Amino acid sequence: SGTGLEVTLLDYGAGNVRSVRNALKRLGYSIKEVTSPQDITRAQRLVFPGVGAFEQCMGTLRRYDYVDPLRDYIQAGRPFLGICLGLHMLFEGSDENGGVEGLGIIPGRVTRFEDYPGLPVPHIGWNTLEQRRPSSLLADLDHRRVYFVHSYRATPSPGNEDWVLSTTEYGGPFVSAVQRGQAQPLDDGHSTGLARRVIACLDVRANDRGDLVVTKGDQYDVRDKGAEGGGDVRNLGLPVELAGRYFSEGADEVSFLNITGFRDFPLGDMPMLQVLRQASEGVFVPLTVGGGIREFTDAQGKFYSAVEVAAEYFRSGADKVSIGSDAVDAALQYFGSGKQKSGNTSIEQISWAYGAQAVVVSIDPRRVYVADPSATERPCVRTKLPGRNGEEYCWWQCTVKGGREGRDLDATELARAAADLGAGELLLNCIDRDGQGNGFDTELVAAVSAAVTIPVIASSGAGTPQHFSEVFHGTGAAAALAAGIFHRKEVAISAVKQHMHEEGIPTRLC
Ligand code: 1PR
Numbered sequence: 392s393g394t395g396l397e398v399t400l401l402d403y404g405a406g407n408v409r410s411v412r413n414a415l416k417r418l419g420y421s422i423k424e425v426t427s428p429q430d431i432t433r434a435q436r437l438v439f440p441g442v443g444a445f446e447q448c449m450g451t452l453r454r455y456d457y458v459d460p461l462r463d464y465i466q467a468g469r470p471f472l473g474i475c476l477g478l479h480m481l482f483e484g485s486d487e488n489g490g491v492e493g494l495g496i497i498p499g500r501v502t503r504f505e506d507y508p509g510l511p512v513p514h515i516g517w518n519t520l521e522q523r524r525p526s527s528l529l530a531d532l533d534h535r536r537v538y539f540v541h542s543y544r545a546t547p548s549p550g551n552e553d554w555v556l557s558t559t560e561y562g563g564p565f566v567s568a569v570q571r572g573q574a575q576p577l578d579d580g581h582s583t584g585l586a587r588r589v590i591a592c593l594d595v596r597a598n599d600r601g602d603l604v605v606t607k608g609d610q611y612d613v614r615d616k617g618a619e620g621g622g623d624v625r626n627l628g629l630p631v632e633l634a635g636r637y638f639s640e641g642a643d644e645v646s647f648l649n650i651t652g653f654r655d656f657p658l659g660d661m662p663m664l665q666v667l668r669q670a671s672e673g674v675f676v677p678l679t680v681g682g683g684i685r686e687f688t689d690a691q692g693k694f695y696s697a698v699e700v701a702a703e704y705f706r707s708g709a710d711k712v713s714i715g716s717d718a719v720d721a722a723l724q725y726f727g728s729g730k731q732k733s734g735n736t737s738i739e740q741i742s743w744a745y746g747a748q749a750v751v752v753s754i755d756p757r758r759v760y761v762a763d764p765s766a767t768e769r770p771c772v773r774t775k776l777p778g779r780n781g782e783e784y785c786w787w788q789c790t791v792k793g794g795r796e797g798r799d800l801d802a803t804e805l806a807r808a809a810a811d812l813g814a815g816e817l818l819l820n821c822i823d824r825d826g827q828g829n830g831f832d833t834e835l836v837a838a839v840s841a842a843v844t845i846p847v848i849a850s851s852g853a854g855t856p857q858h859f860s861e862v863f864h865g866t867g868a869a870a871a872l873a874a875g876i877f878h879r880k881e882v883a884i885s886a887v888k889q890h891m892h893e894e895g896i897p898t899r900l901c
Pocket residue numbers: 592593594607608610611612613648649650651652653681682683684713714715716717753754755791792793794820821824825826827828850851852853872873874875876
């Protein structure tokens with residue numbers, strides 16, 4: 392506990408620092424912001440939660456003349472906690488953004504993970520710290536798993552071995568923590584390695600009275616069947632309350648999807664930003680927000696870039712943003728120009744500014760059956776679940792605007808384009824399975840996870856804990872997401888994880 396103590400926080404304005412702020416407050420610290428180089432020099436304990444891309448981070452430190460005071464402060468051995476980029480920038484430099492120099496305090500460079508089969512990049516999720524030397528710093532960690540989300544890492548070498556406190560295994564060891572100091576090694580006998588994630592998803596929209604509620608569709612239809620067609624928007628609870636419940640029940644991440652974001656100006660949607668701000672005060676697992684992440688011109692003619700829209704969500708507590716409809720347009724533009732990267736799509740711009748790990752592309756596909764692959768130009772697979780007329784082949788048509796309009800693009804094509812443009816993860820829904828409770832579309836998940844080297848989140852259709860082991864055993868999914876069964880308390884997150892553990896699937900048991 393830090394009751395009564397002051398922490399100086401170096402927030403240089405990129406990414407989500409709110410979670411660190413909230414954690415410090417929860418521990419009882421008061422927070423002083425760095426607003427001048429002198430604030431660094433005078434700090435008693437300095438926390439640097441580096442978020443985003445290396446060049447943005449170092450560029451901002453240089454612009455505000457923070458580099459020398461920061462280097463002097465750390466070299467003097469004064470209390471410093473660097474998180475993520477706050478660790479990376481201690482090294483000599485990084486290959487990210489074409490090569491950028493760091494503070495040069497620890498020997499070694501930060502390089503990109505190499506592509507190994509079955510190991511998607513970015514490395515995302517709860518992985519284990521292998522302690523290299525005694526330290527009390529890690530003593531309170533439950534089961535030694537912590538959450539990672541990054542494409543770049545430093546590796547241990549003879550030059551930096553005095554610094555390395557822990558390494559983590561992902562296609563070889565990388566440096567996950569460094570320390571100047573001592574204490575006890577840990578061995579608690581729990582499973583190790585990157586855990587497969589279980590994600591709770593909240594589809595959020597305003598009901599007919601204008602209140603923001605968590606809703607849930609059947610194949611994307613979120614209205615109860617009324618006497619004359621569309622009834623009320625289903626209300627399964629309040630977003631902040633449900634997010635808090637899922638955090639305490641052991642969800643590895645929580646996602647909010649503003650499902651009508653495609654038609655409203657998201658920055659006008661203050662309640663959604665408010666939801667994020669409140670949720671991030673009590674939810675200490677990563678939060679993703681989707682819906683309406685794209686550039687926008689408001690009614691007064693003021694233009695907002697996709698990066699500005701995303702920035703507002705990051706500032707409000709989101710760790711990642713999820714792009715749906717706009718990613719489909721970007722992929723069509725990409726294929727239309729012979730796989731040229733224009734640099735002006737929302738995926739590219741947000742990825743450049745905040746790093747690939749902050750950009751999720753949400754795919755909303757629907758099965759299209761064909762009797763023969765020659766009947767379509769889209770890539771087909773032979774399916775074990777033939778269509779109504781006995782068709783043995785299918786492809787998965789991408790849609791926009793919450794499934795309202797289809798495009799001539801297969802889910803695997805969108806996946807490849809998104810990954811090439813800089814997305815760090817795919818949220819793979821399936822309209823046919825959404826809300827049906829009869830399991831994930833494992834054929835779809837297998838096809839998409841085989842098409843890319845970034846992590847794929849399987850979504851839509853979970854009805855039982857067995858559906859999770861089915862998708863993890865049968866496909867390359869890195870995570871699985873569910874909504875309805877958790878909202879209606881039909882299956883507990885702990886029951887899913889217990890089942891995964893019994894099936895030998897690495898999971899973070901709480
Ligand atoms: O297009 O960038 O504005 O983003 C809109 C976002 O909202 C997309 O991520 C899209 O998936 C989502 N969305 C739009 N309409 C709906 C709808 O349901 N009418 N929801 C919608 C997507 C699917 C999952 C759901 C899983 C699991 N919902 O989020 O949570 O299918 O459900 P289950 O476990 O109950 O089967 P843009």
